[in-house]
Amino acid sequence: VSNQRNVALLQKGLKISMDLQRAVVSEGIGILEGKLIQSAGDFRYAILERLDDTSELIFSQPQSLYKLAKFLVKAHVNSDKWIGISAKPFILGIKSSRTMRAYFVGLQCSQVGEIQRNEFGRSFKLAASKIDADIKVEYIIILFLE
Numbered sequence: 001v002s003n004q005r006n007v008a009l010l011q012k013g014l015k016i017s018m019d020l021q022r023a024v025v026s027e028g029i030g031i032l033e034g035k036l037i038q039s040a041g042d043f044r045y046a047i048l049e050r051l052d053d054t055s056e057l058i059f060s061q062p063q064s065l066y067k068l069a070k071f072l073v074k075a076h077v078n079s080d081k082w083i084g085i086s087a088k089p090f091i092l093g094i095k096s097s098r099t100m101r102a103y104f105v106g107l108q109c110s111q112v113g114e115i116q117r118n119e120f121g122r123s124f125k126l127a128a129s130k131i132d133a134d135i136k137v138e139y140i141i142i143l144f145l146e
Helices: 002-033 053-059 062-078 120-131
Strands: 044-048 090-096 101-107 135-137 143-145
Touching: 002 044, 002 053, 002 062, 044 053, 053 062, 053 090, 062 090, 062 101
Parallel strands: 044 090
Antiparallel strands: 090 101, 101 143, 135 143
16 A cells, blocks of 8 residues: 555656656747747746746745746756857746745756856845845755745
């Protein structure tokens, strides 16, 4: 009975993981095809807007927003578009109509094997203090401005 339960939980977790990956790829392709990534001088950004309820629920989570940002950066780095002097930091944000908040993650643009230093921590903390926003550190490499 315990083993069957473990298998059922594993299958459920695998389905959730696959659904998340499909959502990341689908939204990522939409961003790439829609050319929604903007340049702002020293960095690039995209803001997710007008999402359906399910997508908004998914990408309002720090891990999911980070996975999408990482997918977009890797797509550009692997196509040799964001390398060398074209390798600018990338910020991905979402405006949540559900929580009435905006969420942001920032990633450095690095190639495979490069040591990645994320300088967003200081910048996000400064921005948060100036606008009286909360900042949450999810992982050392993920800073999530809310």
